[in-house]
Amino acid sequence: xxxxxxGARSRTxxxxxxxxxxxxxxxRIKARYPDERSGLLPMxxxxxxxxxxxxxxxxxxxxxxxxxxxxxxxxxxxxxxQYKRHPNGEYTxxxxxxTLCAVMGGDAIFDRLSQHLxxxxxxxxxxxxxxxxxxxxxxxxxxxxxxxxxxxxxDNQTPESATELADRLRAGExxxxxxxxxxxxSFKAMSRVLAGFPDGRADEGVGAGDATLAGLxxxxxxxxxxxxxxxxxxxxxDASSAGTPSASVVPPSAPARPDQPADEASPAPASADGAxxxxxxxxxxxxxTEVAPEDxxxxxxxxxxxxxxxxxxxxxDD
Ligand code: FES
Numbered sequence: 583x584x585x586x587x588x589g590a591r592s593r594t595x596x597x598x599x600x601x602x603x604x605x606x607x608x609x610r611i612k613a614r615y616p617d618e619r620s621g622l623l624p625m626x627x628x629x630x631x632x633x634x635x636x637x638x639x640x641x642x643x644x645x646x647x648x649x650x651x652x653x654x655x656x657x658x659x660x661x662x663x664q665y666k667r668h669p670n671g672e673y674t675x676x677x678x679x680x681t682l683c684a685v686m687g688g689d690a691i692f693d694r695l696s697q698h699l700x701x702x703x704x705x706x707x708x709x710x711x712x713x714x715x716x717x718x719x720x721x722x723x724x725x726x727x728x729x730x731x732x733x734x735x736x737d738n739q740t741p742e743s744a745t746e747l748a749d750r751l752r753a754g755e756x757x758x759x760x761x762x763x764x765x766x767x768s769f770k771a772m773s774r775v776l777a778g779f780p781d782g783r784a785d786e787g788v789g790a791g792d793a794t795l796a797g798l799x800x801x802x803x804x805x806x807x808x809x810x811x812x813x814x815x816x817x818x819x820d821a822s823s824a825g826t827p828s829a830s831v832v833p834p835s836a837p838a839r840p841d842q843p844a845d846e847a848s849p850a851p852a853s854a855d856g857a858x859x860x861x862x863x864x865x866x867x868x869x870x871t872e873v874a875p876e877d878x879x880x881x882x883x884x885x886x887x888x889x890x891x892x893x894x895x896x897x898x899d900d
Contacts, residue, residue, distance in 0.1 A: 592646060594639040600632060601643075608647045611778060619648045622658055624777045626665050631773035635666040664776070666713075670769050671706040673751050676717035676730040677744070683719070687740065688727040692716055694741035695748060711752045713769075724793040725760070732772040734759035737791070761788045 592601055607628055611621040622644060629640030636659045644655045659665045677683075677692040695714055699707050706713045722728045725737030729744050736747060737760040750757050756765050763786040767775075775781050 592643070594642045594646070596639055596643070604628065604632065604643060607777070607779070612647065614778070619650060622648055622650070622655065626659055627773045627777035630665060631770045631777060634670050634770050635668055669706070671713035672711050672768050673731050673766065674713045674715055674769055675748060675751070676715045678718070678720055678726070678728045678730070679716045680719040682723045683727040686726040691727055691729065691739055691741050691744045695744055698745045699748060707752065709752060712748055725791070731757065731759070731766045732769055734763060734766050735761045737761065761791055763787055
């Protein structure tokens with residue numbers, strides 16, 4: 583009996599080789615989830631990695647793979663702005679124009695780039711090199727104004743530096759992000775990574791830079807000044823003292839609260855040799871200390887996450 587060609591069961595217009603490769607990758611995505619349809623988001627990135635956008639074929643492919651209707655897939659693909667419904671440029675240049683970046687120059691950068699490239703939001707240069715976008719906060723406000731190229735950070739930009747960056751991208755030159763990977767990959771390659779097929783570069787370069795860690799250094803300096811004389815390092819300091827940052831970065835000498843029973847004090851995390859984690863400098867994500875969510879939450883709450891006492895009831899409530 584002759585096996586039915588794969589394409590005979592698909593309503594997509596992909597050629598046989600593309601369909602076979604996509605189907606193999608889709609199987610890997612589906613295998614990650616107890617319910618296969620949970621794989622829709624990475625699968626949309628997968629089809630986007632083939633054509634540079636989520637085409638009609640991509641919609642149909644996802645629907646066939648996950649037992650959904652094309653309308654259901656389209657509803658998701660049109661909701662998230664990371665999915666493009668028309669051919670995208672080789673590089674998405676996203677200018678953060680959210681509040682902080684905007685006032686720090688993001689609006690001026692976008693306007694200059696728009697004028698320089700002669701394209702507006704979500705439009706692509708005629709050479710197919712750049713799609714310009716306004717983007718929302720990229721959690722890099724300490725480096726405002728920020729420009730992203732295929733989701734790599736270019737910090738502290740100006741209209742001049744951003745136009746130079748765009749010119750280099752259009753000229754096919756390699757550009758180096760401020761943090762993270764050493765170079766920028768193509769939009770299609772980035773989409774494949776977002777589909778969950780790593781390129782091995784996730785922990786390349788610096789993660790938290792100097793500005794991100796400045797507050798940490800101030801908090802640690804303040805903790806050292808506030809330390810009660812004679813208390814000394816006990817290794818059982820309170821990781822939740824007011825103003826103290828996340829438990830992952832609290833030095834072992836952090837003082838306990840005067841009113842804190844000894845059995846409530848939780849030891850600050852230390853490295854395997856007992857030394858405090860090295861912080862205060864630049865570090866990559868690979869060097870970060872794992873923190874249990876409950877510890878991290880306690881560290882951020884005043885009084886170590888203890889519930890606030892019941893507010894006194896006003897006497898004139900009725
Ligand atoms: S406002 Fe631009 S990164 Fe947060």
